Amino acid sequence: MSETPVVWTSRLTTPGAGAFAALFGLEALGRALVVVVLPVQTLELMGSDEGVSILFLAGAVAAIAMAFVVPRLVAWIGRARVVTLGILMIAGAAGLFTFQLLPSQVLAFVLRACGVAILYAGLSLFVMDHIRRRELGRSEPLRMLSVGLGWTVGPVTGIQIEALWGPGAPFVASALTAAVLLGYFWALRFRDLPIVRANPDRRVAPPLAHLGQFIAQPRLLLALLQGTGRGMFWASFTIYTPLYAVATGLGAQVGGLLVSIGNGFMLLMPLWGWTARRYGIRRVSLVAFPLAGLAMTAAGLLSAWPWVGAVAAVSAAGAMSIADGYGNALFFRACKPSQRVAMTPIFSAQRDLASIGHAGIFAVLLSVFPIQVVYITLGLVMFGLTWLATRINKRL
Numbered sequence: 001m002s003e004t005p006v007v008w009t010s011r012l013t014t015p016g017a018g019a020f021a022a023l024f025g026l027e028a029l030g031r032a033l034v035v036v037v038l039p040v041q042t043l044e045l046m047g048s049d050e051g052v053s054i055l056f057l058a059g060a061v062a063a064i065a066m067a068f069v070v071p072r073l074v075a076w077i078g079r080a081r082v083v084t085l086g087i088l089m090i091a092g093a094a095g096l097f098t099f100q101l102l103p104s105q106v107l108a109f110v111l112r113a114c115g116v117a118i119l120y121a122g123l124s125l126f127v128m129d130h131i132r133r134r135e136l137g138r139s140e141p142l143r144m145l146s147v148g149l150g151w152t153v154g155p156v157t158g159i160q161i162e163a164l165w166g167p168g169a170p171f172v173a174s175a176l177t178a179a180v181l182l183g184y185f186w187a188l189r190f191r192d193l194p195i196v197r198a199n200p201d202r203r204v205a206p207p208l209a210h211l212g213q214f215i216a217q218p219r220l221l222l223a224l225l226q227g228t229g230r231g232m233f234w235a236s237f238t239i240y241t242p243l244y245a246v247a248t249g250l251g252a253q254v255g256g257l258l259v260s261i262g263n264g265f266m267l268l269m270p271l272w273g274w275t276a277r278r279y280g281i282r283r284v285s286l287v288a289f290p291l292a293g294l295a296m297t298a299a300g301l302l303s304a305w306p307w308v309g310a311v312a313a314v315s316a317a318g319a320m321s322i323a324d325g326y327g328n329a330l331f332f333r334a335c336k337p338s339q340r341v342a343m344t345p346i347f348s349a350q351r352d353l354a355s356i357g358h359a360g361i362f363a364v365l366l367s368v369f370p371i372q373v374v375y376i377t378l379g380l381v382m383f384g385l386t387w388l389a390t391r392i393n394k395r396l
Contacts, residue, residue: 025146032154059113060355089115146267196239262317293382300375
């Protein structure tokens with residue numbers, strides 16, 4: 001028993017499943033601290049729900065372009081510095097958000113989205129270096145558990161920080177979290193493994209050169225589409241649920257609570273991970289996605305009773321957390337070691353594709369329909385993911 005603290009300390013101080021879980025968890029906490037106050041404050045600045053979507057769209061477009069530059073950045077400065085650059089961009093964006101001016105707000109959205117894009121691409125490369133394929137079934141639920149903890153604690157904490165210290169305080173807290181993340185990352189002393197170190201001549205193919213090769217591999221394309229759909233759900237849930245709460249009279253604090261409860265289901269990741277290993281990714285997906293679709297559709301149709309709609313939306317998040325139990329295992333299993341540097345940035349762009357999807361679609365829909373249209377649309381997306389799940393290999 002006396003060795004237990006030593007074991008856990010070792011897991012957190014050396015590159016491995018525990019360390020990666022902590023890294024992704026810190027990143028999630030930093031963003032979750034502002035996930036409620038950011039759309040609400042942007043709504044006050046822009047004056048409309050569609051205006052909020054437009055700013056998220058601007059960030060997503062910039063981020064997807066940045067994602068395809070990652071291979072060149074990796075060759076020029078190495079993976080560790082790419083991760084560092086991403087963290088610094090996220091921290092810089094948090095500082096810009098505190099000004100609450102339209103030009104700084106636009107720049108902050110772009111900087112933040114680009115930072116997240118290259119940070120996730122860099123960390124994903126390190127994950128594939130240090131986590132063996134057969135260990136992904138256990139490491140991914142642990143990572144998602146840590147991410148879920150950050151997204152559970154962060155929204156409510158951010159609201160309380162704003163109430164105590166003013167509108168800029170959550171962004172300061174987010175920047176400080178990024179600083180802790182950066183310090184922890186460098187304390188782990190990540191190094192490129194010899195097999196994946198950049199060539200001395202630093203020659204890299206054009207950013208889009210491998211896109212056709214990616215799309216031509218059905219397993220990679222399936223992982224990208226599913227990841228994009230799941231990302232669209234969670235981005236929309238965290239951004240538009242506070243706006244839904246404000247529009248229906250529940251209030252921003254209730255919106256923050258709903259986001260925290262919805263993300264709180266991710267604390268069940270060990271159970272969902274075991275479920276995916278026991279019954280398979282395909283079966284789990286064919287249960288989780290249709291349930292989420294039905295619940296989201298109900299949330300949109302029953303919003304005349306705000307609390308009923310809110311419970312339905314949170315229930316949809318619970319269903320989606322089941323599918324998140326296997327994380328990015330579909331991609332990690334499909335990607336060959338020789339293709340990691342080329343394919344990872346393309347796959348990492350799925351969160352930016354998700355942002356472009358929800359921001360672009362809802363910028364148009366919200367100019368005509370009320371906020372409830374978000375939930376109905378997400379219900380349709382979940383039914384689309386159900387169809388995609390039928391394409392997953394039955395052995396997975």
